[in-house]
Amino acid sequence: MSSRPLNDDEVLTEMNKMVAFIKQEALEKAREIRVKADEEFAIEKAKLVKQEQHAIDAQYEKKRKGAEVAQKIAQSTLTNKSRLKLLQQREEHLQDLFSTARDSIVTLANDEGRYVQFLEGVIVQGFLQLLEPDVTVYARQKDASVLQRAVEGASKQYTNISGRTVNVTPQGTLSNDIAGGVKLISGTSG
Structure with a gap:
């Protein structure tokens, strides 16, 4: 290269080259900044989308569980x-049955x-369930004479069925307000 001074055209050419070089460097730097900004934007956007997805999933799960609980309730x-x-229908049927039974017993x-x-049959069943040598039989006071006959017949039937004897103490201590029937207790009351 010569050491002569550059003329105006050469200076202008050199300056244009330098300006073009600087412009090219600036464009590349701007492109790098844009690419980096786009990458950071994409990363941040993906992070935000993921956070929102988790929030939506959690909210959906909470609503799903709430719906399950509501459905179970x-x-x-x-x-x-x-x-x-x-239960109400059962109670009504039982009350009807009790009423019918009470009416039947009264009749x-x-x-x-x-x-x-009837009393003989019930007393025999009681004797067979208790299988005791001594039994007290309670009935209404107004059934005392009927009870005595029923106890005698039931004792004979029990002996025929079981081969055992039973000592019976008839008592007329049940309320006259009840429809009828008997109550058997093992042992004697005296």
Whole structure:
């Protein structure tokens, strides 16, 4: 290279080259900054999207569990209502049955022959369940004479069935307000 001074055209050419070089460097630097900014934006965007997805998933899970609980509560309520209705109907049927039985016993108690036969059967069943040598039989005071006949017949039937004897103490201490029947206690009351 020569050491002569550059003329104006050469200076202008050199300056244009330098300006072009600086411009090229600036464009590359701007592109690098843009690429880096785009990458950082994409990373930040992905992070935010992931956070929101987790938040939405958590919210959905909470709502799903709440719906499950509500469904279980509704099912339980329905089951309980159904059970209560069933119990109520059962209670009504039992009350009807008790009422019918009471009416039947009252009617039966008015027919002395059938009532003695009924009491004999019930007393024999009681003897067979207790299998005790001494039994106290309670009945209404107004059934005392009927009870005596029923106890005698029941004692004979019990001996025929079981081969055992039973000592019976008839008592007339049940309330006259009840429909009828007997109550058996093992042992004697005196």
